[in-house]
Amino acid sequence: MIRIVEETGSTNADLAARLSGREYLPEGEWLVADRQTAGRGRLGRVWNDGAGNFMGSTVVRPGPGDPPASTLALMAGLAVHEAVAKFLPYSAQLWLKWPNDLLLDGAKVAGILLEMTGGVVIVGIGVNLVAAPEVPGRKIAALADYAPPPGRDVFAETLAAEFAVERQRWRTAGLAPLLRRWQSAAHPMGTRLTVLPPGEEALEGSYAGLSEDGNLLLGLADGTLRTIHAGDVLLASAPH
Structure with missing residues (x-):
């Protein structure tokens, strides 16, 4: 079920408040806003957006037999990738960047914020369908820069369907696939990546894949691998 509100501060915050009030939110329920006035991105960034773009949140209820809840970041990123790809020409370069930013030709087109409340994971997703907000020091894109964008409601239905498929795969097929x-x-x-781990100086290196538990592997200049568990990851340039 997709519930739409005209304006709110943050769809993530709204779901968190409902959970804190002991309301039961089932998987598959979405809250989508026409406008968001106090949206948040990863690492405390402000991410407000306007009508025409997608701003919404849903919940996942991890169970004892599920993969680690931290890997939901990867699952959600893949769901957004699959949904956005349906509306783009084949020539567009659509890439995931760890843990779950979605890039179009190197510019961010979608972002995801996961928060946990009482054992329930709230997944907030923002996708620039018609317009890209200005973010200092960041390359930001919108689907409209590459193809006729879908209507927000059409995209919401597509994303909800893809998210349900990926959630089930995550839960039943396990982490390796x-x-x-x-x-x-x-x-x-x-x-080439620049990584800003919390409390450390910037690391320069190259993308070397993922560890068995879904962390980022960064190849350093001395030939060693550094496992990144958290931090800001910036795309420096593609390999030649």
Whole structure:
């Protein structure tokens, strides 16, 4: 079920408040806003957006037999990738960047924020369908830059369907198939990355895939591999 509101501060915050109030939110229920005035991105960034773009949140209820909840970031990224790809020409370069940013020709077109409340994971997703907000120091794109964009409601239905498929695969097929599919949708191996781990100086290296538990592997200049568990990842350039 997709519930639409005209304006709210944050769809993630709205779902968190309902969960904190002991309301039961089933998987498959979405809250979508025409406008968001207090949206948040990863690492505390402000991510507000206007009418025509997609801004929505849903929940996942991890169970004891599921893969680690942290890997939902990869699952959600893959779902968004699959949904957006349906509306793009084949020539467009659509890449995932760890853990779940979606890039179009190197510019961010979608982002995801996961938060946990009482054991329930809230998944907030923003996709630039018709317009790209200005973010200082970041390349931002919209689907409209590459193809006629779908209506917001059409995209919402498509995303909800893809998310349900990927959630079921994550839950029943396990982590290994998800990691393989995520890596096939990511930027090429060897892509130059700049990583800003929390509390550390920037690391320069090359994309070397994912670890068995879904963390980023960064190839350093001395030939060693560094496992990245958290941090901001910037795309420096594609390999030649």
